[in-house]
Amino acid sequence: MTTQTAIAPQRAGQPGAAPTDRVNAVEARGIVKHFGETRALDGVDLTVRQGTVLGVLGPNGAGKTTLIRILSTLITPDAGTAVVGGYDVLRQPKQLRRTIGLTGQYASVDELLSGAENLYLIGRLLDLSAKQAKARAAELLERFSLTEAAGRPAKTYSGGMRRRLDLAASMIGRPRVLYLDEPTTGLDPRTRNEVWAEVQRMVAEGATVLLTTQYMEEAEQLASDLTVIDRGRVIANGTVADLKAQVGGRTLRVRPGDPAELPAMVRALAESGLPGGYADPDGQLAVPLTDEAQLTAVIGVLGTRGFAVAAIDTAVPSLDEVFLALTGQQSASTEETAR
Structure with a gap:
């Protein structure tokens, strides 16, 4: 079952709905997380403006996934505060989960169900009517080029197809805040473009996206603002142009x-x-x-x-050159070019 099955949408105007006039959809301050003696996050501050895409960049082990897990209530921070969609991560986790969608680094779908059944089930768990769940499942299956395989068990899908199904699952409830943790790793260029188009469509409809990625092209294509994390600390913030200017003209x-x-x-x-x-x-x-x-x-x-x-x-310097200058490590796209 995907992570998204535990997350239900919260519509504006429903009892307990979060305020809809917030400027920032995500605000995190001083987030600290230890795993044993390892300090995975060391006082991270993060702001995501409502209706935008924030790209979080960083080498492997920088703390990106740990931050996503904290903001989605999967783990608790050792220190710091965070508010998502108007809800406090620590004090209002149940309400917060009703506003978000999450796709982790690895696809997790029910292999015994077909693609259509996976999405329909999640839609029903997200309080969609049977008709709405079926229609939304069909819509996303088409958008991610899975219509022909919709009736097949997910265990027969290729890795890329499972990834696309997992992405569709995170979007089926039209969450107000969507976390995408390296969503296009391993996808072919055509499928990557489909994911980008769907993210842009959701943002145009008012959603907010927090995207972690090592693909600089992806960050430039989707993100309004960027945050660079290295060794658990934020080392740079700003637009693509801001970061390029910071590194050099x-x-x-x-x-x-x-x-x-x-x-x-x-x-x-x-x-x-x-x-x-x-x-x-x-x-x-x-x-x-x-x-x-x-x-x-x-x-x-x-x-x-x-x-x-x-x-x-x-x-001007490319975003790959900016990433290398800031972190001293190659991005995934730079490594691909070098191979």
């Missing part, structure tokens, strides 16, 4: 007409009082820029020294 990249002249180009800049240039892995001269005058000066030096230039380009 634009980089000038110059491709030599003669690759053998690249070391001489680096020396020429240093001798002219323009240090910081280096040869990048693609065989280009890379120069971090602080302003437009520096760009002009670099081009001037290369021209004066008579270097032939094949191409010139400027670019």
Whole structure:
């Protein structure tokens, strides 16, 4: 049975419904969690604005999943406070669970039931009528390209199909706050795009999403804001643009007409009082820029020294480069590119 079977939706206007005018859907302050002598979370602060996607980035073991488990009431923190959808994680766990959906890192579906039966059962447990549960199950089976396999037992599904079914299960009750813990790990590009489209659709309808991921492309595609966690601590917050600016501005990249002249180009800049240039892995001269005058000066030096230039380009750092600079570790997408 999926985690979602224990979570039921709370509609605005129902008895005990949380306030609907909150600016922040999730607020966590000073969250600490120990596992034995390991300090998995070390005073984490987190804010997720209502109706947005917050991407939580971090290397393996950073504490991302532990944070999700605390915010979904699966484990309790050793210190700190958290409010989700207007409900206190420690004092109002039952009410909180009625506002959230959760998909963990590993698919967990009832293998003896068919895909359609899994979703129908969860829909009924989420207080949908039989007609509503059947309709919602059919809708999500189609969105995740599972319609043809809807009548087959889940144990016959491939790993990717089970993952898609698990994602559909987390969305069937249209939760106000949805936790997605590395939801597209192991999925093919087409299925990943389907998941992204569904997340964007839910946010457009007013849902709030907390997404943990190691895929920088996924974070850029979906997240309004980013939080980077490493060794149980928040080390950076902001939009994609904010984090790129924090790491550094634009980089000038110059491709030599003669690759053998690249070391001489680096020396020429240093001798002219323009240090910081280096040869990048693609065989280009890379120069971090602080302003437009520096760009002009670099081009001037290369021209004066008579270097032939094949191409010139400027670019802000990629989110992969930002992640590497902040954590000193490769993201999953960087590792895939390297393989």
